[in-house]
Amino acid sequence: MDERAAETIFKAENVKKKYRRLQLSSGQWKTNYALDGINMEIRRGDIYGLVGGNGAGKTTLMRILAGLAAPTEGTIELFGESDPKKLHIQRRRINGIIETPALNPALTAWENLEVCRLQQGLADDGRVEEALSLAGLAPRDIEGVKVRNFSLGMKQRLGIAKALLGRPELLFFDEPLNGLDPEGIWDFGALIGRLKESGVTVLISSHLLRELSLLATCYGFVCKGKMTGQITARKLEEKGGDLEAYYLSQVQKSSGGMD
Amino acid sequence: MGKLIKAELFKLSRTFTYKALITFSTVIGIAFGTVVVRGGFTAAGIFWVAIMGTGFLYNAALISLFAADYIAGEFANRTFAAEIACGASREALFGAKAAVFFVGLLPLLFIYDIITIAVLTVQNGFGAAWNADTAVFIISRVLFSILCNFTMGACILLAAYLARSRLATVGIGAGGAYLLHQCCINEHNPVLLKLWQFTFVYQMDAVCSGRRAEPVPFTIVAISSLVGTAALLGAALLAFCRCDLK
Numbered sequence: 001m002d003e004r005a006a007e008t009i010f011k012a013e014n015v016k017k018k019y020r021r022l023q024l025s026s027g028q029w030k031t032n033y034a035l036d037g038i039n040m041e042i043r044r045g046d047i048y049g050l051v052g053g054n055g056a057g058k059t060t061l062m063r064i065l066a067g068l069a070a071p072t073e074g075t076i077e078l079f080g081e082s083d084p085k086k087l088h089i090q091r092r093r094i095n096g097i098i099e100t101p102a103l104n105p106a107l108t109a110w111e112n113l114e115v116c117r118l119q120q121g122l123a124d125d126g127r128v129e130e131a132l133s134l135a136g137l138a139p140r141d142i143e144g145v146k147v148r149n150f151s152l153g154m155k156q157r158l159g160i161a162k163a164l165l166g167r168p169e170l171l172f173f174d175e176p177l178n179g180l181d182p183e184g185i186w187d188f189g190a191l192i193g194r195l196k197e198s199g200v201t202v203l204i205s206s207h208l209l210r211e212l213s214l215l216a217t218c219y220g221f222v223c224k225g226k227m228t229g230q231i232t233a234r235k236l237e238e239k240g241g242d243l244e245a246y247y248l249s250q251v252q253k254s255s256g257g258m259d
Numbered sequence: 260m261g262k263l264i265k266a267e268l269f270k271l272s273r274t275f276t277y278k279a280l281i282t283f284s285t286v287i288g289i290a291f292g293t294v295v296v297r298g299g300f301t302a303a304g305i306f307w308v309a310i311m312g313t314g315f316l317y318n319a320a321l322i323s324l325f326a327a328d329y330i331a332g333e334f335a336n337r338t339f340a341a342e343i344a345c346g347a348s349r350e351a352l353f354g355a356k357a358a359v360f361f362v363g364l365l366p367l368l369f370i371y372d373i374i375t376i377a378v379l380t381v382q383n384g385f386g387a388a389w390n391a392d393t394a395v396f397i398i399s400r401v402l403f404s405i406l407c408n409f410t411m412g413a414c415i416l417l418a419a420y421l422a423r424s425r426l427a428t429v430g431i432g433a434g435g436a437y438l439l440h441q442c443c444i445n446e447h448n449p450v451l452l453k454l455w456q457f458t459f460v461y462q463m464d465a466v467c468s469g470r471r472a473e474p475v476p477f478t479i480v481a482i483s484s485l486v487g488t489a490a491l492l493g494a495a496l497l498a499f500c501r502c503d504l505k
Contacts, residue, residue, distance in 0.1 A: 066344035069503040092346030099505075102341035104270070111273055118266035119342055166345060 010042040015074035034060040036225035049216030050205035058205040096172030101159020105148035135161035221250040263355035276328035288371040292378025303386025311372035312404025313467035323432025330419035406484035407459040413491035
């Protein structure tokens with residue numbers, strides 16, 4: 001029995017992303033495939049762990065999900081919508097952080113969130129304070145302080161607060177644990193737990209497998225732009241539960257399919 | 260787009276660089292007005308009305324600095340990416356940004372001139388009767404200034420969207436303006452001069468420098484400015500919609 005929900009929130013079908021650059025030494029154009037035929041599916045309620053090494057294509061995939069880049073080939077579907085001209089409407093139901101939080105360093109935390117609230121047309125119903133609280137930012141610590149004076153951990157928390165502001169149905173985090181201290185990692189894990197209980201779907205990419213294994217309910221493995229495999233946490237448990245060993249075994253595979 | 264414009268106005272009201280540029284323009288206006296009056300400048304306020312908004316290199320520098328922070332800064336901070344990721348369409352985002360950019364340009368460009376006109380008027384009088392003709396003259400000068408500077412603003416806005424870097428925007432904006440200005444003032448070929456007349460560089464130079472026999476007719480200024488601004492904004496929109504963001 002498939003323990004995942006039936007509703008598909010995000011689907012990628014044969015997604016490729018090609019970059020061309022001129023090699024000055026040979027004078028020829030070289031084509032690199034950041035993504036080379038990704039097939040994946042995120043269902044409602046998943047805490048989806050995207051696993052892969054540096055340069056595997058995790059960030060590129062997240063950028064395509066977020067609308068920052070367009071696939072060269074293939075299609076993506078978000079909440080059932082696949083028309084590229086209408087995807088931005090569905091993107092109002094998602095939010096997240098890619099690499100580092102995108103914040104205006106010249107504004108305070110409150111101002112950054114207020115800009116976000118105005119952009120999304122959200123009601124002034126205390127959600128800014130709620131988001132700051134969920135992200136573990138105490139008002140006394142950030143009152144009047146410009147973001148440029150924040151520590152890395154505080155910026156990460158503010159990025160999370162910004163992502164939570166619109167109460168999105170799908171959250172995506174690209175390497176969220178990088179730069180966090182142990183307390184920050186614990187807090188992030190607790191936040192994911194709370195989000196899971198409230199039914200939010202989460203996509204997390206990371207190469208910190210031990211931490212990821214404590215959070216995710218299913219995994220996708222990316223290697224050199226290809227999805228080499230997908231597995232639920234339960235199935236992984238049945239196979240011995242060692243995420244790292246399973247990932248290393250997937251590196252050699254050439255095509256994906258849910259185990 | 261209304262929500263995005265509201266957010267952009269909020270952002271602009273909190274932007275230190277913009278406030279600093281407004282303050283700078285105010286101080287320069289007061290200082291310049293005071294210095295020229297004490298230096299024996301006897302021109303009346305109406306003289307400055309006639310040349311308002313045509314300080315080509317000064318305006319280019321102000322607009323470049325503003326665009327560098329307000330537009331290119333969004334690429335540097337990756338805040339454009341964040342806005343797109345939560346559902347803003349690139350077209351609406353561009354539209355809101357451009358609208359507030361041009362609204363923000365108005366006080367930036369006119370504060371210096373308004374203060375100088377006020378200082379000269381207080382010291383030397385306005386120099387013209389307050390009647391319908393004077394009102395029409397003032398309106399036509401304001402419109403001329405807005406049209407030319409908006410076209411320059413559109414050029415620099417395009418540079419910001421292409422360069423996506425604060426430093427490059429200032430370099431291309433201010434440096435490019437200087438080069439264009441030099442090319443224009445050193446052009447003597449009558450055929451090329453006919454073409455230059457359709458550019459804001461020539462149109463502003465014709466008013467303030469005295470190098471040209473007469474200013475460019477307002478109709479030509481209006482049409483060339485509107486067409487030029489639309490084309491430049493179209494190019495900037497295309498560049499923004501097609502680029503991959505980090």
